[in-house]
Amino acid sequence: MRCTPFSFLPLALLFLLLLALPVEMVKNSDFKTCNESRFCRLHREFATNSTKTPPKVPRYSLNPATIDFTDSKFVANILDSQTNQELSLSLSFLNHGIVRFRIQETDQNSGRYQGPGNYVLKDGENGLQKIDSKNFKIEVNTSPEGTKTHLISFYQNSLGEQMQLAITESPWTISLLQNNKTTIEVNTRGLFNFEHINKKQEVSSSQEQTSESSESGSTVAQKPSFEEKFKNWVDSVPKGPQSFGIDINFPGSSNLYGIPEHASPLSLKVTRDDKEGYSEPYRLYNLDVFEYLNDSPMALYGSVPFLISHSLENTVGLFWMNPSETWVDVSKTQSPALLNLFNKYVSGSTSGNKMSSHWISESGVLDAFLIPGPTSKDVFLQYSSLVGTTSLPREFSLGYHQCRWNYLDQADVLEVNDKFESNKIPYDVIWLDIEHTDGKRYYTWDNKKFPDPVAMQEKLAKHGRKLVNVVDPHIKVDQDFRVSKEASEKGYFIKRNNGEDYKGWCWPGDSNWIDYFNPEASKWISDQYSFENYNNTTPALFVWNDMNEPAVFNGPEITMEKDIVHFGGIEHRDVHNLYGMLVQKATAEGLINREPVRKRPFVLSRSYFAGTQRYGPVWTGDNTADWEHLKTSVSMVLSNCLAGINFNGADVGGFFGNPNPELLTRWYQLGIWYPFFRAHSHIDTKRREPWLLGEPYMTYIRDAIQTRYRLLPYWYTLFYENTLTGMPIVRPMWVEFPKQSGLFDMYEQFMVGPALMVTPVLSEGEAVTQRIYFRSQESYHDLFSDYQLPGPETHDTMTMLGSQSVFVVGGHIIPTKERPRRSSQLMKHDPYTLTIYTSMHGSSKGSLYIDDGETLDYEKGAFIYREFNYTGATLTSKDGAPSSVDSPAKKKFIESIKHIRVERIVVRGMMNSFKRAIINENGKERSVEVTCTKEKRGVCTIRDPAVLITEDWSIRLSFD
Known part of the structure; x- marks a missing residue:
């Protein structure tokens, strides 16, 4: 986000000036051709x-x-x-x-x-x-x-x-x-x-x-x-x-x-x-x-x-x-x-x-x-x-994020939290923009608006939720502000080529910028995230680095002059595109080091370069609430993923402007397929929390968000597999179907991992006719029903406002958690459902990654990675970890989750009806009942097979 160049003028004068300004989008003349x-x-x-x-x-x-x-x-x-x-x-x-x-x-x-x-x-x-x-x-x-x-x-x-x-x-x-x-x-x-x-x-x-x-x-x-x-x-x-x-x-x-x-x-x-x-x-x-x-x-x-x-x-x-x-x-x-x-x-x-x-x-x-x-x-x-690949994120960060510039005060934050509760809409994180600070002095709170930030964070944490505060890289010039005074005295700010501290204009007015190319300065600013330095913060608080291109309101092209000097005599022109990544890196290191047990950070950055994926997510910046920006967001997210920036998303609903209920609903239905899923809006927009739209829109949005939460095990597994292969988490169709030239230009339909094919509605209409392309000779299963279509064919379908066109490519097994919860943390020990979407040949495969979702113990082997295979009417689960590390951390972790079971197995696209399932686990055999529908290509369900997610086992379907 940013303001106009008049942001710091007296309000009365600013109002008169703004009346004289034409309403426009980006000023092209601000930027070089x-x-x-x-x-x-x-x-x-x-x-x-x-x-x-x-x-x-x-x-x-x-x-x-x-x-x-x-x-x-x-x-x-x-x-x-x-x-x-x-x-x-x-x-x-x-x-x-x-x-x-x-x-x-x-x-x-x-x-x-x-x-x-x-x-x-x-x-x-x-x-x-x-x-x-x-x-x-x-x-x-x-x-x-x-x-x-x-x-x-x-x-x-x-x-x-x-x-x-x-x-x-x-x-x-x-x-x-x-x-x-x-x-x-x-x-x-x-x-x-x-x-x-x-x-x-x-x-x-x-x-x-x-x-x-x-x-x-x-x-x-x-x-x-x-x-x-x-x-x-x-x-x-x-x-x-x-x-x-x-x-x-x-x-x-x-x-x-x-x-x-x-x-x-x-x-x-x-x-x-x-x-x-x-x-x-x-x-x-x-x-x-x-x-x-x-x-x-x-x-x-x-x-x-x-x-x-x-x-x-x-x-x-x-x-x-x-x-x-x-x-x-x-x-x-x-x-x-x-x-x-x-x-x-x-x-x-x-x-x-x-x-x-x-x-x-x-x-x-x-x-x-x-x-x-x-x-x-x-x-x-x-x-x-x-x-490098995308660092394994905190599990909560794959849930839904609720953001606005700005939630007014502590009471406002808690009221929004309560509204999510009463309307049974899951979310994991609520965000605070620049107005939460004391006069845009980062690492501080406005004590009048937020009299007890710790109590606020603790209440959120009781519901399994987190708080994110914005911390921009510009530091208000103020000798009474500890961060500014110390950085100046230590010589940690970027310099002009005459040796003076570089001073520019941003949200606080006159500002300096930390020189992240100076290792001491970077370490020092990382230390500002300790609980001792960043007062009234708790382990439930995380960070958003905005404006880190860096944005300088009175600079050329709204950024820094190229001839200012970094540590070691480096000109800014040489490293401009690296600056934002180093801001995010230092913040991430600060969050890792603030607790005795090192935990994964969560730091959102607006600016990025190759390698940013190692430090946290990004988003596509200040978009607009219109159908064109909705459509463009798909290409932008896909392009980022192709370039290794997998943990990325766009502001759901558009940052500028006021979306009507239909556009906002469609944006949520698309946004649940962004790797990073956050709604955000400008300070001058109308409030747009889901319940404010009324019915049926709130229900449509809640249904979409709940779909995201059901699929969190699949999402988390994709992020883990990215660390092994570098494969894009959300990917264009051509990545999965490289020999289909008709898909090379396509962005309106895309894949989430290898299994889910998403065709979002990108145009206005309560009921929209969509053309869906099935490009392989495979079966395609509707994610939300028992409906199944063959490929390779092109199908036209009518998508109503409350529905989505998402198909599972036959041959995959999707792990889900089906019990509605208020946040991802409250789902942690819930049982799993495995849904087998059979291929044309009746076989399928899938995988599931589980760790503690927050620490770095997975680096010591504290995780499980299960591989599922369904062939010949038999489903097997086996250890698929690329290397077996028998560490104390792994043993402790497996002990903590050994009670978690698979509560349901669903097989879709069945040609035959089965009566029993023969379960073999730890050398012991038992049988349970199977329920099957009568239709051709029907569904068979095994309710509570009571197999453990941590163990090897097999389940054979039987006609007897």
Whole structure:
């Protein structure tokens, strides 16, 4: 959330000014276009010129004298024929067949920022594992024209296909081949361009002159530019221009996905020379965007520079590890026949259509990872091996969150809690926005509004519920405010380039920002979450980091100036997109360390980067209560999940505006399928708690929320399985059905895990006709009834306001908890129901993960992971844990849940009626009655088989 630039004017004057203002959404003029960004404009112009007039002589080539291959690393210098300067290229061959390439000045002390890897990579730079090069095969071949190509055979992919990397010297290019087909190309369009760092005092008069074009094409910058202006702000650019750009292409590809966050379609639109596409590149630069536009490549709150290419043949990816401002152009091109010698190894992939991307970053090192796939499952595993998976969340955080800017006071909070009770609507968390503080001083309470915060938290906790307080990263400048005074005295604030504390304007007025790149400062701010420092907090309180892009109301583009300085002399321009992640990381560490028994944190962040998933959830920011934002939220959530940011969601109901009851109902019916499920609204909107809508809407919303709670065991299991595989928790249809090209653009229908297929209502109407696509030759079971449909077919169905279209793909077993409770904590020891949705062949499988839901003891093996298999009319349960850890923590945990049983087993899609179930558990056999319906493809139910969830057992259905 954010206010207008007039937020701190006297109220009377503010009122008069607001009357004169037109009502509008985001002010586009507040934010740069590519043309207003010097480096983006110039690289884009270079691309245009290079395409129109290809250079006769390659500008960039490898220097043969510098080529070397040692210890799984290929190195060479790239010679810039125009400046006669050289760049250092290194290629590393990593586990899973990932290829990393880095380009920078040959002088490692040039002043370029080198350090994002130790924040972004899950194990830091030293944790990357290389492939042993002893089995590599290297060939060097020369074409008739004299061009040399180095062909390195280095790995076999998951399909057993040989992977090779072809490196051509002039013009220098890189191509990744699998099974003799090129899947990723680097610089094959010749868009590589690199601005060498030229410090002010080192610039000669000759360099100040405008460069002329040459046979090798135009230079990136016509002359060194050491100041850049945008509106009233001047960026001093102390190191001078240091941008770079390069094309990365995907032969045979039909669709590109990822690079969130943008309010745009799931399948990325073309941004060059396409009337149906965008005229601007996708921008990655974390910003506070007020009431953002739909269908736009504008930058928003988060940036994840991870791109996925998918086609009928393969799925591959690219991770661009650079946290500076970045722009990405997307285009469709015709692949020319490559003239490199390795053509003879390539079959049918060097010509034809391809999707292309042009990456442009302002500063730092060109550092990218080619993610080889070749399947989508491979891509997610490979990418997560670099940046990590979603940390296992607190179990309560998968429930429903009730939020508003702002609940007025303690009495208001408790009244809302009581209303949820009396209306029997489950929820887990209630949230407090900035108005709960003493004058926007975070880590404090407004004692008049909240006279006894501890008592309030304790009452919530008795109902199994939690409280979340917002804590923004800006610190009010106030020497009487302990946090501000201590941070100033210790030198923990970000500095201007003259050494003074950086001061900007945000909610409290004049504010400073903690420098999270300073390890001492980060540790100190983490310690502010201790119960001793954050007064009147209890273990039931958790944290929301908003405004952490960071938002600065009087800064350029409503954020920080790029030339302010972080710890170690790092310019903000180099690390802008990392800042929000480090805020969240420090907060998470503070919550972990505040109790003697380390417990998992819950910290929501608005700003994010690759790696954020290790610290907590995010949301899609300040959306609007209309049908278009409802629809766009699906693409945004899916894009985040594809990029590894699985624990994410959108504000249910829309942050701005007042949704009518129909829109709000439909949004709840969609919101229960977001991984992070929270309703939130602006301070100026009408109250919209479910009971205020009256009937039948309250019942519809309650039914939707209860569906979420029934399925919490399935959701929690998906989060655990993500830690093993990196698979998206909510995923586009093409991930599950990769050979169905008709699904490649689809976002209106999606999967929750491998089993649940959701088709939300995204348009207005009390009764809406929906087209549902069943793309595999399988049975599809309605989640809410015994209704069953065959595939592969397309079905039209009428969805009434009180209903949803959710189908279970045949062949899956879904664990649920069917007893209605007020919160997830009160469900903890409830028995389970297992529902078997049979496949066309009568078989099914599923899984269930259980731990204590709050501590880190699962890292010591304190969990169970059961695998269920139904085949030949027999259901089995066995231990599916990837490794058996016999620890005291595990024994203690299993002892605590050994009484939990399976209270019901339901088998849907039965061709036969059974009478008995023969149960075998711990070597003992017994039988129980089975009840079956009479219909073809009917339902059989075993009531209370009394098997324990922790044990191995089998249940065989019998006709006798």
